[in-house]
Structures are given as C-alpha cells and as structure tokens.
Amino acid sequence: MYRLPIGKYVEIGVDWLTDNLSTFFDIIKSAFLFVIDGFEFIYVGIPFIIMLAIICTIAWWTAGKKTALFTLVGALVIKSIELWELTMKTFALVTTATVIALVIGIPLGIWMSRSNRLNKGMRPILDFMQTMPAFVYLIPAVYFFDLGPVPGAVATVIFAMPPIVRLTSLGIRQVPRDVIEASRAFGCTPKQMLFKVQIPLAKPTILAGLNQTIMLSLSMVVISSMIGSGGLGDIVLKGITQMKIGVGFEGGLAVVILAMILDRITQSIGKPKSKRKVA
Template identity: 45%
Template sequence: MRTAVSPLNPFPRVPLGEWLEGVVDWATSSLDTVFDAVAAVVDALVDPLTDMLTGVPAIVVVLVIAGLGWWLRTWKFALSATVGLGLVAGMPYWDETMSTLAQVLVASALSLLMAIPLGILVAENRRAAAVARPVLDLMQTLPAFVYLIPAIFFFGIGTVPGVLATLVFSMPPGVRLTALGLRQVDPEIVQAGEAFGASPGRILLRTKLPLALPTIMTGVNQVIMLALSMVVIAGMVGSGGLGDVIMYALSQVEVGTGFEGGIAVVILAVVLDRLTDSIGGRFPAARAQRAMQAN
C-alpha cells in the first residue's frame, strides 16, 4: 500500500522501499544456490532434533529436563518443572511443544555462534563497535513481523524462514551483553596477565571470557527468550509448533485452544529461562566473579 505525498510535505520522495525490493530481487535470482544450502543446513538441524524429541515418550523428556533442573538449581525447581511439563503433556499439543523447543534450540544455537564472536569483536575493536551500534539498534527496534518478509521471499513458507527470522531477531542481546561483559572485566586483572607475558589471545580465552561469563550467560538467556517469542510469531509463515496452534486459534476464534497453546509457551519459557540462568553459576570463574562483586 503506497500513499501519495502530502502537499504540505516539502521533502522529496525517497524510494527506499524500491531500492530494497531491487536488492531482494537480485539476491533471489542470483543467490539461489546459497539459499538452498542454508535451507538444507537448517532442515538438517531442526528435523532430526524434532524427530528425537517427539519420538521418545513424553515422560522421558520430562524426567530429563527435571533432572537437569535438579542438578542446576534445586529439587523444588525440578518438581515444578515436572508438574508444568506434565501439564503440557496432558494437553493435546505435546508434539507441537517439542517442535517449538527444537526450533528455539537450533535458532538460539546458530544465533549465539554468530553473536558471541561478534560481541568479542565489538568489545576489542572500537571501529567495529562504532559500526555495530547503529546496526544493533536497527535490529532491536524493527517490528518482529518485518523479519518474516525477506525470509518468505528467500525461503518460502515453512520451518526454515521461521528459524532464520528468529535467528536474526534474537541476535542483538547476545552481541551487546557479550561485549558488555568483556568491557566490565577489571583492567588490573588484564594488566597482571600482560605483566606475566600472556598473549592477547590467551588473556581473552583464559581471563576475560571466564570472568565475563555471568554477563554472557545473561545474553544467552535473552537470546533464548527472544527466540521463543519469535518462533511463535513465525507460525504466521507455517513454521509449525505452538505458533501454528495459536494462529489457528486466532483465525477460528477458539479461546480454549489459544489458552492451551499460550500456557504451553509460558511453561516452556519459564523452564528455559531458569535453566539458562543457572548454567553460568556452575563455572568456577563465574562463582569467583560473583563473590568479588558481592564483596
């Protein structure tokens, strides 16, 4: 939908949309092989994981997640996770929930594989930080639905565009919090490493990253939460999972179905949030950093 320029607007028309459409058309016609390869990789990651999660009995998945919660947190959380996931298993959308979980895990893993190295680059290079800041601002302020438009053009309808749109949408907090964690490392600790002759790479791997781990894990948590929210929205492009359930309920005005799908999303979000929030505290360097901050 295009509107006429108001006579009260003195500024010339900037055909930004036409330029972007030209870029998309060129990419669609010239990079078919690349897009096919990317789609094949995403399918190769999502499909086996979905088959594994839906192929085993629900009680096995619930007990594994509960055991992980007991190890990372407390028996109380394990019990709460068992009750919550048991409720999801008692509803007719267990397979859809596992499909959503598979998409979230794959999208989050791919997002973090790019976000953490980019965050390191941003933290260590001022020019990269200057370039990345407005790009990250743009990525975080674009409406979630906008990410689906180019994904549909490049990959059609299905799981692949949903996962890739989720990947891009969830990446910014991973970059920002990785860079923030590295910048917050005590300069005196870095100087001590340099005084002992450690190389910059060794200081980064052995000193900065372990001490920045609590902040990086906060970024991991935020990436997963954003991925979960976007995967549900991606149901608009037929990505499957709980997104399809909620979109069906919305189109048919079925309150009960929408409520059940929403409850499943909430329980999955709470479990993933608590688990990822606890992982960073399992590392000795992270515990030492938190003790230093407490003192």
Template identity: 45%
Template sequence: MAEGAVPLTIVPPLPIGELFETGFDWFKDTFDAFFDGVGDFLDATIDGFAGLLQTPDPLVLAVVLALLAWLVRDWKLAGGSLVGMVVIIGMGMWEPAMETLALVVIATLFALLVGVPLGIWAARSAVVSRVLRPVMDFMQTMPGFVWLVPVVILFSIGVAGAMIATVIFALPPAVRLTELGIRQVDSEVVEAGQAFGAGPRQILKDIQLPLAMPTVMAGVNQVIMLALSMAVIAGLVGGGGLGNEVVSAISTLDLALGFDAGISVVILAIFLDRLTGSIGSRRPGHGRLRELRQRFTRTPATSPA
C-alpha cells in the same frame, strides 16, 4: 483545504522501499540456489532434532528435563519443571511444544555462534563496536513481523524461513552483552595476566571470558526468550510447533486451543529462563586471580632485553 485542492509539499517522494525491493530481488535471483541449499539443511536439522525430542515417551523426556534442572540448580526447579511438562502433556501440546523447543534451541545456537564472536570482536576494537552498534539498534527495533517478509521471499513458507527470522530477531543481545561483559572485566586483572606472560588469546580464554560469563549468560537468556517469542510469531509463515497452534486458534477463534498453546509457551519460557539464569548465576570465585598467577608462574615470562 478546499475540495479538489492539491496539497503542497517541498519534500520529494523517496522510493526507499522500491529501491530496497529492487536490490533484494536481484540478490534473491543471484543466490537463489544457495538459499535453497541452506533452507534444505535447516529443515533437515530442525526436523531431525524435533524428531529426536519426540522419540522417547513424553513422561521419560519430562523426567530427563527435570533431572537437568536439578543438576543445574536444585530439586525445587526440578519439581516445578516436571509439573510443567506434565501439564503440557496433559493438554495434548507435547508434540508442538517439542517442535518449538527444537526451533528455539537451534536458532539460539546459530545466534550465539554469530553473536558471541562479534561481541568479542567489538569488545577488542572500538571501530567494530561503532559499526555494529547502529546495526544492532536497527535489528532490535525493527518489529518482528517485518523480518518475516524477506525471509519468506528467500526461503518460502516453512521452518527454515521461521528459523532465520528468529535468529535475526534474537541476535542483538548476544552481541551487546558479550561486548559489555568483556569490557567490564577489571583492567587490573587483565594487566596481571599480561605481567605473567599471557598473550591476547590466553587472556581472552582464561581471564576475560570466565569473568564475563555471568553477563554473557544473561545475553544467552535474552536470546532464548526472544527466540521463543519469535518462534510463536513465526507460526504465521509455517514455523510449526506452538506457533501454528496459536495461529490456528486465532483463525478459528478457538479460545481453548489458544489458551492451551499460550500456557505451553509460558511453561517453556519459565523452564528455559530458570535453567539459563541458574547457569549464569555461577560467578567465578575470588581465587581466580590467584589461580591465574599460579598457572603462569609455572612458565615465567621472558624478560624484555
């Protein structure tokens, strides 16, 4: 192309970002007081839980977490968990690790409170499933850093914005795997429940959710892992915990600090992954249908007239 020539194009400019920004500014100005209240509540909740985790002596809490791992799985996981927690204490990363754990736990709870009901709804309605699928695709493929921009505008720099970004980033697996687990339940088992007089709620509670629990727990596992990864990224917007340590190590080129923080993240990730994976591996027994039959035959269904 000759110097000074104007490139030709038949595509008109599309100010999609500007339109979104205009709408977002109106949304923020309209509901600013509401988001301030939500931000204060989230700050208090996460700070309170982090303070609770930091109240006992680090070694005492490390033993408690190891006992939890033993209760859920076996002594091998308990021993490995205890060693990992002691390593975190020895590196001086216990306090930020507990802040990150608090953020991950609270964000996971919020993501599950929203995602599991949406997954159940999608499993029971093809229309809802078709509507949610592109929304979940959008949420899951959007880079995590992008979610930091709108939440910081709404909640400013701090833990609240970091948690909202974490929930948005970690939500899709809860919806997808809950829906998948319920849809994979054998239709014959559901029909057996209906034959014994179970209503839709009872079938969901006593048949579909128990049989779908391994898949649902796989979704919980994925939510926790995504929340942990996003919690580290959220250190860029004042998320606290190990994320702040990683950001500080990057800004000062402190290799030792970055390595200590990274190892602490890995230890937390392995602990949470093995813990939730052990819970999810407990599949319902083959006697579930027999138990269901015995339960419903105590109150025989009324035969249609």
C-alpha cells in the same frame, strides 16, 4: 513533499538477491533444515517419560528443587492438553535459532569488544535488528527460503542475536583493567588472555545474554508460525484466526510454561550452587 522510495528500493534489492543468490540461500536452507530436523527428531523421538526425567534432572541440577517440581508439573500439564509434540517442535526451533545465534553472536561480540570501531559500527545495526517489528523479517525470509520452518528460524536468529552479541562484548569490556594488566604482565598470549581470563570473567554477563536470546527466540518462533514454521505457534494462530479462545489459551499456556522452564534453567547456569563457607 517528495516521497523517498525506500520500500521500492528494498523490494528491488530483495528481488536481486533472490535472483542472483538463490544457490547460496538454498545451501543455507538445507543447513538450517538439517539442524532443525535433527533437534526435532531427538526431542520428539525420545519418549515423554524419559524426556521428562531428563529435563527435570537438568532443572534440579542447575536451579534446584523448586524449579524441578515446577518443570514436572508444567510438563504434565502440557502433556495432558495434548500439546507435548508441538512444544517439542517449538523447542527444536528455539534450540536451532539459539545455537546459530550463539555461533555467530559470541565471536562477533568478542570481536566487538576488541575493536572500538567495529563496536561503534555494529551498534546501530544491532538496534535495527532488535527493534524492527519482528513480522517485517518474515517477508524477505519467505522470499529467500519459501514457507516452512527455515524462514522462521532465520528470522528468529536475526531477531534474537543482538543480546548475545551485546552482552558478550559488554562482559569482556567489563573485565577489570588491573586483571587484564596482570595477565599481560605474566606473559599471556592474546588467546590465553581470552580463554583464561576474559571469557571466564565475562561468563555471567554472557549467560545473561544467552538467557535473553533464548527468550527472544521463543517469542519469535511463535510469531513465525504465520509463515508455516509449525509448532505451538500454529495452535495460537488457529485460536486467533478461528476465534477459538480455549485453543488459543492452551497454546499460549504451553508457550509460557516452556519459556519459564528455559528461563529458570538458563538463569541459574553459572551461578554457584551453594556459597562456599569462609575458610
């Protein structure tokens, strides 16, 4: 049977892109690096005690006492197994990838909610981005951006963006028709409609998308340590390659703790802290 030369064409395509668009990739690389370094500088630079206080306070505000307590204990565990700095590096990568995914994903989601054609066209692309085994992104990313944190972050953005795009679009589409009609009847401009009605009403769904995007970023950031992105992934990778179960487990534990803290906090954003009493 005839073998479709898909892989070959992809290689040719990637080669062409590296040859012809190298300046473009360089610009992206510097931009990513700037953001990653910036976050890393802040997270690692802030002394542990102060950082701990900040995170615990945020956890208390958004998710309450229990999460704050968990955050405190979790952070102390990470500190005591001497993984705090690496955790902060991973966190910087996650933050970068998430911020970039949001900056691209939310407007794209809004656009998709308004155009059925775009919505149809984007769906297979989003499926592709999300289901393609994450490792596969690493190869072209290295081609374009060399080794280091940038290709990892780029691959992470691609892998983690679909939920925020999908759920932004879904959230806006789910705004009740009569509310939309009412705001039209009162003379809203499209912009007023978006910011005063659609986004506020879609907020819970959009935040669910944010939560998923952060979780996916975290898992991908760990994987991208294979191309030298650094952070906790390095420890896990060391555990695997050197068959050091203890080291691997400690690295994995730190990832889990970071994931749980981020998950609990982002899940409680946007939820009312206490239900109002009926007047």
